[in-house]
Amino acid sequence: MGEYMKRRSRILVADDQYHMRRVLGIILENEYDLIFAENGREALEKIRAQEVDLVLTDFRMPYINGLELIRLIQEEKPELSFVLMSAYWNDLLRAKNHTGVVYVVRKPFQLTAVVRMIQKLLKQKSIEDY
Amino acid sequence: MKKRMLYPMLGTALGAGAIIGSMLMRYFTTNLHPSVSHFMTYEVVAHFYFYVYMGGGTTVVLMFSGFFIGKLQDGLIDKNRQLDLANQDLNELLHLHAESEGKYRQAIDQASDAILFVEIETAQILDANAKATELTGYSHVQLCQRKIWDLYLQEDIEKAQRLFNRTKATGEIGREDLRFIHQDGKQIDIEVSANIISYNKNPAGGGKPFGWEDRSHAPHANPAHSAYKVIQQICRDVRERKFLERQLRHADKLASIGRFASGIAHEVGNPLGSISAYAQILLMGGESETERREYLQAINSESKRIGELLKHLLDFSRPTADNIEWVDVNCVIDQALKLVSAQERFKTIQLTKQLDTPSPQVRIVSDQLKQVLINLFLNAADAMPDGGRLTVKSDTDSQFVFISVTDTGTGIKPEDRERLFDPFFTTKPEGIGLGLVISARLVEKYGGVIEVHSDEEVGSTFTVLLPLSLEALGIDASHIEIKPEDQSIWSIEYPNVRNLKALPLSGSTEGDYENNS
Numbered sequence: 001m002g003e004y005m006k007r008r009s010r011i012l013v014a015d016d017q018y019h020m021r022r023v024l025g026i027i028l029e030n031e032y033d034l035i036f037a038e039n040g041r042e043a044l045e046k047i048r049a050q051e052v053d054l055v056l057t058d059f060r061m062p063y064i065n066g067l068e069l070i071r072l073i074q075e076e077k078p079e080l081s082f083v084l085m086s087a088y089w090n091d092l093l094r095a096k097n098h099t100g101v102v103y104v105v106r107k108p109f110q111l112t113a114v115v116r117m118i119q120k121l122l123k124q125k126s127i128e129d130y
Numbered sequence: 131m132k133k134r135m136l137y138p139m140l141g142t143a144l145g146a147g148a149i150i151g152s153m154l155m156r157y158f159t160t161n162l163h164p165s166v167s168h169f170m171t172y173e174v175v176a177h178f179y180f181y182v183y184m185g186g187g188t189t190v191v192l193m194f195s196g197f198f199i200g201k202l203q204d205g206l207i208d209k210n211r212q213l214d215l216a217n218q219d220l221n222e223l224l225h226l227h228a229e230s231e232g233k234y235r236q237a238i239d240q241a242s243d244a245i246l247f248v249e250i251e252t253a254q255i256l257d258a259n260a261k262a263t264e265l266t267g268y269s270h271v272q273l274c275q276r277k278i279w280d281l282y283l284q285e286d287i288e289k290a291q292r293l294f295n296r297t298k299a300t301g302e303i304g305r306e307d308l309r310f311i312h313q314d315g316k317q318i319d320i321e322v323s324a325n326i327i328s329y330n331k332n333p334a335g336g337g338k339p340f341g342w343e344d345r346s347h348a349p350h351a352n353p354a355h356s357a358y359k360v361i362q363q364i365c366r367d368v369r370e371r372k373f374l375e376r377q378l379r380h381a382d383k384l385a386s387i388g389r390f391a392s393g394i395a396h397e398v399g400n401p402l403g404s405i406s407a408y409a410q411i412l413l414m415g416g417e418s419e420t421e422r423r424e425y426l427q428a429i430n431s432e433s434k435r436i437g438e439l440l441k442h443l444l445d446f447s448r449p450t451a452d453n454i455e456w457v458d459v460n461c462v463i464d465q466a467l468k469l470v471s472a473q474e475r476f477k478t479i480q481l482t483k484q485l486d487t488p489s490p491q492v493r494i495v496s497d498q499l500k501q502v503l504i505n506l507f508l509n510a511a512d513a514m515p516d517g518g519r520l521t522v523k524s525d526t527d528s529q530f531v532f533i534s535v536t537d538t539g540t541g542i543k544p545e546d547r548e549r550l551f552d553p554f555f556t557t558k559p560e561g562i563g564l565g566l567v568i569s570a571r572l573v574e575k576y577g578g579v580i581e582v583h584s585d586e587e588v589g590s591t592f593t594v595l596l597p598l599s600l601e602a603l604g605i606d607a608s609h610i611e612i613k614p615e616d617q618s619i620w621s622i623e624y625p626n627v628r629n630l631k632a633l634p635l636s637g638s639t640e641g642d643y644e645n646n647s
Contacts, residue, residue, distance in 0.1 A: 019404035019428050026411055062557070087399020088392045107226055107403030111410045 006125040009122045012049075012103035014069065015085070020107075023053050023057065027111050028118070040064025047073055052080065054122060056114075059086035059095070067095050072101060081121045085109070146272075161316075172482025244365040250298055250326070253277045256360060264322070265367060267313030278363065283309040283317055290322070297324040297361055311367070319372040320365040329358040354580065375491050393563060401432035408432075442564045457496040459531055460489035466503035467522065470511070478517030486524045490531040492507050492596045494576055501581075502569040506535040508591045509565065512558055513539025515592060526598065530578075534593040541586035550582060569594075 012026050012036040021036050029036055035052065037043035041063040047055065055073065059066040083107045084095050087112050092104040103121065105114055238245050244262035248255055258273040265275065267280050273281075282290045286308045293306040303325045310318040314369035408425040411417065415423070464486065470476060492499075510520050525532040541552065549555045551570050556563035570580050577597045584590035 017400050018403065020400065021434055022428070023407035023411065027407075037516070041151055047255045086396075087403060088395040090392060108406035109403065111407055124265075 004102060009053040009125075010035065011054045011056055011118065012037060012043060012047055013063065014038075014055065014066070016058060016061045019029065020058065021084075023111070023121045027115060028127060032094075032118075040069045043069055047057065047080075048076070054083065054118060055080045056083045056118070057085065059084055059091040061086070065090075067098060070095070071098075079125075083114075083117060083121070094099060134191075144630055149289065164344060176414055241364075243367070244320070244363075244618075246273075246363045246365065247327075248278045248279075248294075248361045248363060250359040250361050253279060253294065261367075262365070264320050265312070266310055281310050283311045285309075293322065293324055294361065307368070308365075318367065319369045321368045322363055322365050324361055324363045327360045327362050329360070361604060375430075390553050391424065391596070392437075394443075397554065398436055399434045402462045405429050406410050442568065452492050456491050456493055457494050457499060457575060458483045458489045459499075459533060460487075462499050463503060463524060463533065465506060466500045470498075470504055470507045473511070475511050480517075480572040481518045482519060482521040484521065484523040486526055490526045490598075491525055492531050492598065494596065498572050502572055502594060503533065503535070503567040506594070507594070510535055510537035510539065513537050513541070518589070530595045530597055532593055532595055534591055536589060536591040541588055542582070542584040542590055547582070547584065551580075600606045 008029045008031070010033040011028060012035045013021055013028070014088055015024070016039055019061075021038075025034060031110070035046055035050070037046055039062040040057075043055070043057060043061075044064060046052075055070070057066040057122040061069075064071050064072070066084050066086070070084065073080060081103070083105055085090060085107055086092050086095075089106060092106060095102050095104060099128070103117055166496075180312055239261075241261060244265045245259045246255055246262050247257040255273050255276055255278055258270060262273060262561075263270055268276070268281075276295070279287050279290065289306060293304045296302075297304045303323055305321065305323045308320055308322050312318055327614045346647050405428075408429050412425055412564040448460055462645065463483070467481065467483075469479060507520065507522075512535050514520070520538075521534075521536040523532070523536075525534075545558060546555075551566055552563070553567045554563035566580070573580050573594055573596065578595050581593045581595065582590065
C-alpha cells in the first residue's frame with residue numbers, strides 16, 4: 001500500500017530426514033521462502049550460492065554436520081542467524097558452548113515454539129538491517 | 131764269651147749309628163727346598179738286637195726295629211703344608227663367597243621387581259628378595275615356608291600353574307599378568323616373567339647360590355637330580371599401569387555408553403520428532419483430505435522406524451533361542467545372494483562366486499548366518515553406488531570356515547576404520563549403524579570373528595571366520611545351545627526381554643528383505 005515492500009525472508013532447512021524437511025516445509029512455507037538441503041555439503045553449497053536470512057539445520061547429517069556447517073558459514077557470513085536442531089541434548093550443549101549466537105531446538109519439538117523462535121530471530125535481523 | 135758279647139754290641143752300635151745318621155739326614159733334608167728333597171730317596175733302618183741267655187745254653191734273641199722312612203715323613207709334612215694352603219684358600223674363598231653373597235643379596239634386594247627362586251619339582255620357594263616380601267606382606271622366613279601358588283589370587287592360580295609348567299617344559303621365558311594376594315588381603319597386579327636357572331650339583335651339594343641352605347627353611351630338591359633346577363620368577367608391580375588401564379577402559383565404556391545413548395536419542399528422537407510434528411499439524415486442522423492421509427501415513431511409517439530400531443536393539447542384546455544345526459555354508463550364501471540381488475541397486479553390480487567344494491559345514495543358526503551375509507552384501511552394494519564387482523568366496527582350513535565378501539567400492543576411510551563396529555556409527559544417510567555391530571556379535575557368539583581389509587579407492591573385503599567346531603577350539607558351547615523351552619538365561623540377564631518377546635518383532639524372514647527391494 002505504498003509502503004516499503006519487504007521481500008519474504010529466505011530460510012534454508014537442512015535435515016537428512018525427509019519427514020523433518022516435510023513438516024518444517026508445511027508450517028513455514030506460507031510465510032517464508034524455503035530452500036532445502038539433504039546434507040551439510042548441499043547446505044553449504046546453497047548458502048554460498050544465494051542469499052539466505054536464516055539457517056535451520058539438523059546436527060547430525062552426512063558429510064558435514066550442523067555444527068561444522070555453522071562454523072564454516074559464520075566466518076563467511078557473520079550476519080546470518082542459525083537454529084540448530086538435534087534429538088540429543090549433548091549435541092546442543094556442545095554447540096552452545098562453541099558459539100553463543102546459535103539457537104537450539106531439541107527434537108521432538110513444539111512447532112509453534114520453533115515458528116515463534118524463527119519469527120523473533122528474523123524480526124531482530126530486519127531491525128538491524130534498517 | 132767274648133765273641134758272644136761282640137754281636138749285641140755291634141748291633142746296638144749300628145742301630146744307634148743308623149738313628150743318628152737318619153736324624154742328621156732328616157735335619158739336612160727338611161731344611162732343603164722341597165723340590166730338592168723330593169729327589170732324595172733314602173731309607174734308614176735301625177735294628178736293636180737283645181740276646182738273652184737262658185739257662186741250659188739256650189739263647190733268645192729279641193729284636194727291636196726302629197725305622198724312618200724319610201720320604202714318607204716328608205710326604206706327610208708336604209701334605210700338611212698343602213692342607214694349610216688349602217685352608218687358607220678356603221678361608222679366602224669363604225670370604226669371597228660371603229662377599230659375593232652379600233653383593234648378590236644387595237643386588238636382588240635392591241631390585242625394583244620381586245624376585246622369587248622356586249624349586250622346580252615342588253614349587254617350593256627357596257629364596258625371595260626384599261621387594262617380594264613387600265609385595266606379598268610375608269617375611270622372608272614365611273615366604274620360604276610357602277609354595278609359589280600360595281602367593282597368588284585364587285582365580286589366578288591355574289594361570290600361574292600353566293606359566294610354571296610351560297617354563298618347566300620348554301625352558302623358555304614365559305610372561306603372564308597375574309595377581310598376588312597380599313597378606314592383608316589386597317590384590318597386587320603383577321607381570322610375571324619366569325625362566326629356568328640350572329646349577330650343576332656337585333657331591334658336596336654346592337653350586338647353588340651361597341647361603342640357600344642356611345637361609346631357606348624349605349626341604350630341598352631331591353638329591354638324585356644331577357642338575358639343580360630352579361625357576362626364577364621376576365614379578366613386576368604393575369598396579370599403576372593396571373589402574374590406568376582400568377580407568378581407560380572405564381572411560382572407554384562410558385564413552386561407548388555415551389555414543390550408544392546419543393545414537394538411541396538420535397535414532398528415536400528423529401522419527402519421534404516427525405510423528406509429533408505431523409500430529410501437531412493435524413491438530414491445527416485445516417488440511418485437505420489428501421494432506422491428512424499423507425500425514426497419517428508419515429506417522430505410521432515413522433512409528434514403524436522406531437519399531438524397527440527396537441527390533442535391531444533386541445537382536446543386539448538378546449541371546450539366541452534358536453536351535454543350532456549343521457548348516458551348508460554355500461547354500462546359505464546362495465540364499466542370501468538371491469535375496470539381495472533382486473534389489474534395484476544390485477542391477478549395476480556384477481556378482482562372482484568362488485565357493486569351496488564340497489561345501490563347508492558349520493554349526494550355526496542358518497538365519498543368523500544369512501542375516502550376517504545379507505548385511506555384508508548390502509554394505510558392499512552401498513560402497514559401490516556406481517556399480518562394480520562383488521565377489522563371494524567360501525573356504526576352509528583345519529580350524530575355520532572363511533566366507534569373504536569383496537567389493538570394488540570406495541573403501542573405508544582410515545579414520546572410520548576403528549569405529550566400524552561401534553553401535554550407531556554409520557556413513558550412510560539412512561543408516562542406523564547397527565548392521566556390522568550385530569553381525570559381529572552374532573559371529574562372536576559362535577567363536578568366530580569378522581575381519582576387515584580395506585583400501586581406499588580399491589575396495590573392501592569383509593571375511594567371516596567361523597570355527598569348524600567349537601569344541602576343537604576349546605570354547606564352551608554350553609551358553610550357546612539354548613533350547614527354545616529353556617529360556618531361563620533370558621530372565622537372568624535380560625529381565626525385560628521376555629515381555630518384549632511377546633511383541634511381533636523377532637525373526638528376520640525372507641519377506642522382510644523382499645519388501646525392501
